[in-house]
Amino acid sequence: MEAFSDGVFSIAATLLVLDIALHPPGSPLEQLRSAWPAYFGYLVSFLTIGAAWLAHSAMTDRLKGADSLLLRINLVLLLVIAFLPFPTKLVAEALHDTNGERVFVTVYGITLLTIRFLGFALDAYARHEHLYEGGPAGEELQAERREIWPTLGAYVTAILIGLALPMLAVALYFAVAVFLVLPWRDLRLVIRHS
Amino acid sequence: MEAFSDGVFSIAATLLVLDIALHPPGSPLEQLRSAWPAYFGYLVSFLTIGAAWLAHSAMTDRLKGADSLLLRINLVLLLVIAFLPFPTKLVAEALHDTNGERVFVTVYGITLLTIRFLGFALDAYARHEHLYEGGPAGEELQAERREIWPTLGAYVTAILIGLALPMLAVALYFAVAVFLVLPWRDLRLVIRHS
Amino acid sequence: MEAFSDGVFSIAATLLVLDIALHPPGSPLEQLRSAWPAYFGYLVSFLTIGAAWLAHSAMTDRLKGADSLLLRINLVLLLVIAFLPFPTKLVAEALHDTNGERVFVTVYGITLLTIRFLGFALDAYARHEHLYEGGPAGEELQAERREIWPTLGAYVTAILIGLALPMLAVALYFAVAVFLVLPWRDLRLVIRHS
Amino acid sequence: MEAFSDGVFSIAATLLVLDIALHPPGSPLEQLRSAWPAYFGYLVSFLTIGAAWLAHSAMTDRLKGADSLLLRINLVLLLVIAFLPFPTKLVAEALHDTNGERVFVTVYGITLLTIRFLGFALDAYARHEHLYEGGPAGEELQAERREIWPTLGAYVTAILIGLALPMLAVALYFAVAVFLVLPWRDLRLVIRHS
Numbered sequence: 001m002e003a004f005s006d007g008v009f010s011i012a013a014t015l016l017v018l019d020i021a022l023h024p025p026g027s028p029l030e031q032l033r034s035a036w037p038a039y040f041g042y043l044v045s046f047l048t049i050g051a052a053w054l055a056h057s058a059m060t061d062r063l064k065g066a067d068s069l070l071l072r073i074n075l076v077l078l079l080v081i082a083f084l085p086f087p088t089k090l091v092a093e094a095l096h097d098t099n100g101e102r103v104f105v106t107v108y109g110i111t112l113l114t115i116r117f118l119g120f121a122l123d124a125y126a127r128h129e130h131l132y133e134g135g136p137a138g139e140e141l142q143a144e145r146r147e148i149w150p151t152l153g154a155y156v157t158a159i160l161i162g163l164a165l166p167m168l169a170v171a172l173y174f175a176v177a178v179f180l181v182l183p184w185r186d187l188r189l190v191i192r193h194s
Numbered sequence: 195m196e197a198f199s200d201g202v203f204s205i206a207a208t209l210l211v212l213d214i215a216l217h218p219p220g221s222p223l224e225q226l227r228s229a230w231p232a233y234f235g236y237l238v239s240f241l242t243i244g245a246a247w248l249a250h251s252a253m254t255d256r257l258k259g260a261d262s263l264l265l266r267i268n269l270v271l272l273l274v275i276a277f278l279p280f281p282t283k284l285v286a287e288a289l290h291d292t293n294g295e296r297v298f299v300t301v302y303g304i305t306l307l308t309i310r311f312l313g314f315a316l317d318a319y320a321r322h323e324h325l326y327e328g329g330p331a332g333e334e335l336q337a338e339r340r341e342i343w344p345t346l347g348a349y350v351t352a353i354l355i356g357l358a359l360p361m362l363a364v365a366l367y368f369a370v371a372v373f374l375v376l377p378w379r380d381l382r383l384v385i386r387h388s
Numbered sequence: 389m390e391a392f393s394d395g396v397f398s399i400a401a402t403l404l405v406l407d408i409a410l411h412p413p414g415s416p417l418e419q420l421r422s423a424w425p426a427y428f429g430y431l432v433s434f435l436t437i438g439a440a441w442l443a444h445s446a447m448t449d450r451l452k453g454a455d456s457l458l459l460r461i462n463l464v465l466l467l468v469i470a471f472l473p474f475p476t477k478l479v480a481e482a483l484h485d486t487n488g489e490r491v492f493v494t495v496y497g498i499t500l501l502t503i504r505f506l507g508f509a510l511d512a513y514a515r516h517e518h519l520y521e522g523g524p525a526g527e528e529l530q531a532e533r534r535e536i537w538p539t540l541g542a543y544v545t546a547i548l549i550g551l552a553l554p555m556l557a558v559a560l561y562f563a564v565a566v567f568l569v570l571p572w573r574d575l576r577l578v579i580r581h582s
Numbered sequence: 583m584e585a586f587s588d589g590v591f592s593i594a595a596t597l598l599v600l601d602i603a604l605h606p607p608g609s610p611l612e613q614l615r616s617a618w619p620a621y622f623g624y625l626v627s628f629l630t631i632g633a634a635w636l637a638h639s640a641m642t643d644r645l646k647g648a649d650s651l652l653l654r655i656n657l658v659l660l661l662v663i664a665f666l667p668f669p670t671k672l673v674a675e676a677l678h679d680t681n682g683e684r685v686f687v688t689v690y691g692i693t694l695l696t697i698r699f700l701g702f703a704l705d706a707y708a709r710h711e712h713l714y715e716g717g718p719a720g721e722e723l724q725a726e727r728r729e730i731w732p733t734l735g736a737y738v739t740a741i742l743i744g745l746a747l748p749m750l751a752v753a754l755y756f757a758v759a760v761f762l763v764l765p766w767r768d769l770r771l772v773i774r775h776s
Contacts, residue, residue, distance in 0.1 A: 003197065003585065004247055007204025010589025011399075014597060014664040015208060022672075028685040046664065050657045053586055068334060068377035075244045075375065082208040082240065090216075103222040140650060181657065183650035197391065198441055201398025205593075209402060262528060262571035269438045269569065276402040276434065284410075297416040391585065392635055395592025403596060456722060456765035463632045463763060470596040470628065478604075491610040 001071060002060050008078040009053040012085060016042050016049075019089040038092035041108075044174045045088040048112055049081060051180035055119050058140035062132050073125055077118040080111060087111045091170060105166035109159040112173055116155060120148045151176060195265060196254050202272040203247040206279060210236050210243075213283040232286035235302075238368045239282040242306055243275060245374035249313050252334035256326050267319055271312040274305060281305045285364060299360035303353040306367055310349060314342045345370060389459060390448050396466040397441040400473060404430050404437075407477040426480035429496075432562045433476040436500055437469060439568035443507050446528035450520050461513055465506040468499060475499045479558060493554035497547040500561055504543060508536045539564060583653060584642050590660040591635040594667060598624050598631075601671040620674035626756045627670040630694055631663060633762035637701050640722035644714050655707055659700040662693060669693045673752060687748035691741040694755055698737060702730045733758060 020038040022031040056077075066074075087108040094104035123145065126132055137145075154176050162169025214232040216225040250271075260268075281302040288298035317339065320326055331339075348370050356363025408426040410419040444465075454462075475496040482492035511533070514520055525533075542564050550557025602620040604613040638659075648656075669690040676686035705727065708714055719727075736758050744751025 001251075003200040004204050004251070006585040006589055007200055008208055010586050011205055011208040011593055012211075013660070014590055014593040015211070017594075017597065017664055017667050018212070018600070020665075020668045028676075032685060032689065042665065043661075046661050047657075050661070054653060054657075057583075057586070071248060072375060072377055075241075075248075078207070079237075079240050079244070082211055083214075083236065085211050086214045094222075103226060107226065181654060183654055195445075197394040198398050198445070201394055202402055205399055205402040206405075209405065212406070265442060266569060266571055269435075269442075272401070273431075273434050273438070276405055277408075277430065279405050280408045288416075297420060301420065389639075391588040392592050392639070395588055396596055399593055399596040400599075403599065406600070459636060460763060460765055463629075463636075466595070467625070467628050467632070470599055471602075471624065473599050474602045482610075491614060495614065 001066050001074060005056060005060070005074060005078060006053075008082050009049060009056070012082050013046050013049045013053075015085045016045050016088055019085055019092055035092075037094070040170065040174065041088045041092040044170065044177050045084055047177035047181050048115065048173075049084065051177060052077075052081065052115050052119050054140065054181070055144045056122075058138055058144065059123055059126065062137065062141065063126060064131055064133050067129060067131065070122065070125060070129070070131060073118065073122050077115070077122060080114050080118060084111055084115070094166070101166040102163060105162045105169050106159060109155060109162055109169060109173060112176075113152065113155040113159065116148075116151055120152075147180070151180065195260050195268060199250060199254070199268060199272060200247075202276050203243060203250070206275050207240050207243045207247075209279045210239050210282055213279055213286050229286075231288070234364065234368065235282045235286040238364070238371050239278055241371035241375050242309065242367075243278065245371060246271075246275065246309050246313050248334065248375070249338045250316075252332055252338065253317055253320065256331065256335065257320060258325055258327050260325065261323060264316065264319060264323070264325060267312065267316050271309070271316060274308050274312060278305055278309070288360070295360040296357060299356045299363050300353060303349060303356055303363060303367060306370075307346065307349040307353065310342075310345055313338075314346075341374070345374065389454050389462060393444060393448070393462060393466060394441075396470050397437060397444070400470050401434050401437045401441075403473045404433050404476055407473055407480055423480075425482070428558065428562065429476045429480040432558070432565050433472055435565035435569050436503065436561075437472065439565060440465075440469065440503050440507050442528065442569070443532045444510075446526055446532065447511055447514065450525065450529065451514060452519055452521050454519065455517060458510070458513060458517070458519060461506065461510050465503070465510060468502050468506060472499055472503070482554070489554040490551060493550045493557050494547060497543060497550055497557060497561060500564075501540065501543040501547065504536075504539055507532075508540075535568070539568065583648050583656060587638060587642070587656060587660060588635075590664050591631060591638070594663050595628050595631045595635075597667045598627050598670055601667055601674055617674075619676070622752065622756065623670045623674040626752065626759050627666055629759035629763050630697065630755075631666065633759060634659075634663065634697050634701050636722065636763070637726045638704075640720055640726065641705055641708065644719065644723065645708060646713055646715050648713065649711060652704065652707060652711070652713060655700065655704050659697070659704060662696050662700060666693055666697070676748070683748040684745060687744045687751050688741060691737060691744055691751060691755060694758075695734065695737040695741065698730075698733055701726075702734075729762070733762065 020035065020042055022035055024031060026034065087104070090104035091108045094101045123141070136142075154172065158169045158172035158176070161172065214229065214236055216229055218225060220228065281298070284298035285302045288295045317335070330336075348366065352363045352366035352370070355366065408423065408430055410423055412419060414422065475492070478492035479496045482489045511529070524530075542560065546557045546560035546564070549560065602617065602624055604617055606613060608616065669686070672686035673690045676683045705723070718724075736754065740751045740754035740758070743754065
């Protein structure tokens with residue numbers, strides 16, 4: 001389960017770069033600048049996949065085994081992860097084109113929400129079926145669980161905001177991705193030390 | 195054998211997303227809607243690769259070793275798995291274009307049938323050459339073996355139907371993929387429990 | 389070394405499918421038929437990568453360790469493996485266009501020859517530096533070594549032939565790939581048994 | 583951490599080939615020749631990723647464990663590695679188009695510098711937090727550390743030179759990549775032996 005999952009996570013993350021392209025005409029510098037939505041989409045999607053992988057990997061490290069339902073929930077999660085480069089491309093193009101913005105940003109948000117929700121469902125199922133090894137969960141996994149409701153709430157809020165203000169929604173998706181990736185616990189330790 | 199195979203399975207599954215594209219003109223919402231054959235093709239192909247991977251992985255987990263013929267049958271299976279994004283793209287475009295539908299849907303069906311058949315051949319060869327560890331096969335592998343003839347039959351039927359009604363054939367390929375991925379045994383247990 | 393190498397082998401093999409595309413106009417069936425050079429290129433390149441992977445994997449299984457020169461020769465081999473999708477695309481297009489045929493088929497042949505040669509260099513270096521575990525080499529690796537000079541000779545011959553008859557050269561590359569992948573030893577055993 | 587990282591390294595390296603394309607019109611030979619910046623970009627980027635992977639792999643081999651900050655620094659490194667195919671494509675096109683050269687070559691250089699710097703930051707953090715196993719570092723890792731300041735200096739110099747002479751900068755990036763990949767220690771041994 002891990003090799004196939006790690007494969008899909010890393011390939012989906014790396015394929016995101018194919019969504020970045022320059023659109024002539026314009027001077028090279030102007031073209032580079034006007035492609036900022038593509039860089040931004042790359043950043044948000046890469047960090048979201050990265051965060052999902054960190055959570056997934058903290059989870060699988062503690063699994064005793066996998067039953068067949070767990071493998072299937074995992075497969076659906078991977079299906080959505082592997083789909084992410086498509087809405088990312090939509091968003092990259094959407095921010096150029098005010099018409100498409102709202103629809104595309106909404107599709108993007110729903111995809112991000114689904115990834116987070118399925119990651120949570122995977123963990124909840126594994127706990128319910130006692131598929132984890134005994135002993136306390138690692139801190140990474142505990143942080144994951146504490147953060148699930150605020151995160152899902154933030155995504156739903158951002159999706160609703162995006163219906164009126166798509167740009168703000170994308171900024172919120174970025175904020176959530178950064179929040180998920182930042183190791184708050186360690187940063188707190190660092191601050192306490194200093 | 196496993197790292198290379200898992201690599202091909204996960205890359206082929208993830209490359210499927212590159213087959214999804216919007217075709218202007220039309221409002222963003224219309225473009226998104228009219229791309230439904232691409233989403234559908236992505237879903238069917240991803241689930242088919244997922245099912246093939248579940249079977250493959252249930253198989254390799256129980257192998258004592260691999261002889262050189264097994265490695266070669268595996269290579270041919272991977273050759274067809276890695277080819278799947280191409281007929282998937284054909285189907286995604288075919289459903290827009292009634293002319294191409296029949297031919298492209300048939301090519302797609304034959305590819306799916308071949309994947310299933312080669313997965314079965316791999317297992318049959320390993321059994322024949324006593325390459326498995328002793329003891330009973332896992333339930334995943336047993337379910338796989340029970341389902342092989344109905345599945346191959348369903349594919350052949352769908353291919354023949356597709357010569358007249360290509361849309362129905364694609365719906366059948368979807369049904370087979372869902373059937374293969376659904377963990378019937380566990381669902382029965384869940385129902386018995388409730 | 390193995391995870392990165394297996395990654396490059398499986399990704400390069402799977403990316404080959406992106407080189408296959410239909411070229412309108414024409415009926416769907418005509419388009420499918422006229423893309424045969426693309427299928428053929430896919431087949432030859434996939435089998436060549438498959439054969440290189442089989443040899444590579446038979447080799448790495450018996451390595452005690454890797455020194456830094458071995459890692460570098462390996463990196464150059466991977467550089468050429470990862471490059472193969474490009475000349476494969478050239479050949480796919482070349483066979484449509486008689487002008488380009490000779491040049492593109494020659495580039496393709498030189499790439500295939502280089503892959504084979506670097507695989508051999510890797511094994512020769514590992515033997516020279518005593519990087520293998522003691523005991524006799526596996527049959528896969530022994531077959532590999534017996535076949536190296538005939539194979540390199542066949543590639544050089546095919547490249548020279550391709551300067552006059554590019555189509556025949558591609559047929560020869562296919563023959564070499566099939567020869568490399570076929571498990572002659574096992575087939576002999578099968579025939580002796582019957 | 584290793585499977586996901588090795589995945590991103592090998593996929594980014596292999597995706598580079600998609601940046602190579604011929605641009606008609608012109609005879610096949612002319613087209614092949616005029617695509618030299620694409621081959622050159624492929625070579626420099628592949629070797630740079632290869633060198634980063636060699637360093638990364640020498641590092642992870644000696645890690646006792648990974649804390650959450652290390653995983654995050656690693657994620658940022660992978661984000662830049664996975665981004666590299668985009669500036670590589672820019673450089674491949676830049677060398678045709680004198681207007682774009684300077685800007686695109688600068689973006690490329692900054693990406694290469696960032697990869698090198700983040701690889702160094704990862705190692706520095708692991709040392710600072712005592713995440714390595716006891717005993718002396720391997721020679722690969724020691725060479726890595728000795729080379730870090732000259733390498734970063736060479737990149738900064740090349741970026742500055744590139745503002746006036748972009749072609750020379752690309753030649754310097756190539757020189758750095760070759761320098762990083764060449765196993766100087768072993769070559770010295772080889773020379774001392776002869």
